[in-house]
Amino acid sequence: LAAGAMAPDGRYWPASFWLEVGGAYHLGEEVLRVVFRSELGLEPPTSLTRRVLGAYGFESVEALLHAITARENRLRLEHLGRLARALLDEADAGDEVACAVVSREGSLMGEYASVAARKVGLGPEGLALVLAGGVFRHPSELLAEAVTGRVRMDYPGVRPVRSRFEPAVGALLLALDETGASSHPAVLERLYESLPHTSLFDT
Numbered sequence: 564l565a566a567g568a569m570a571p572d573g574r575y576w577p578a579s580f581w582l583e584v585g586g587a588y589h590l591g592e593e594v595l596r597v598v599f600r601s602e603l604g605l606e607p608p609t610s611l612t613r614r615v616l617g618a619y620g621f622e623s624v625e626a627l628l629h630a631i632t633a634r635e636n637r638l639r640l641e642h643l644g645r646l647a648r649a650l651l652d653e654a655d656a657g658d659e660v661a662c663a664v665v666s667r668e669g670s671l672m673g674e675y676a677s678v679a680a681r682k683v684g685l686g687p688e689g690l691a692l693v694l695a696g697g698v699f700r701h702p703s704e705l706l707a708e709a710v711t712g713r714v715r716m717d718y719p720g721v722r723p724v725r726s727r728f729e730p731a732v733g734a735l736l737l738a739l740d741e742t743g744a745s746s747h748p749a750v751l752e753r754l755y756e757s758l759p760h761t762s763l764f765d766t
Contacts, residue, residue, distance in 0.1 A: 565730055566578035566675045567579075568682065578679055581675070584675070586698055587697060590647040590650050590668060590698065591645065593650070593668060594614075595615065595643070595646070597609065597664055598611050598612050607659050607660055609653070609658055609659070609660035610653045610656070611650065611658065614652075614653065615649070618645065648701060650665065651705065655705060662705070665706050669705070669707075669708070669709020669710045670713045672709075672710045673709065673712065676692060677714050680718060687718050687720060690720060692710070692721050692724065693724050693725075697729075727755065
């Protein structure tokens, strides 16, 4: 996850290593955390348990935990970020635990967005909240609503916007800014046409 803000006068503040939340991988970590807690009765039963066990091919949560923590032949969770899709699927279906995770994580993301806006001196009016990246490509609106709702507490007039580009394109646009070319419609259109298919970025 990345967060930042830019003012009309060019002032920019990136959240960078201040962030305590992440993107899909962090959401995957949260999914594992609540599944383990649910198994111990510290969280309500959740459909995320079925999704996690199915994703990694285990019959029980205990067996999965053992595989993750084993001294030898430890299970590598290389694709943990894929659990973000399961989280948003189950939250959209109404799972209580999944909804709580999405609400909490979205609120945290919104906090950092508000900090970024404040750091560059953006006022309460006309603030655009740009939501981009694979996690926000999921059909569920719950995470976007949670982020926007938190920002709206500080900036009541905030306007959520879905970006046409992936976050990585921002680096290229900043470089093009130095040449004065990034605002030219023909350049933006050619850039858009050169991007990989959006499915590459889906969560």
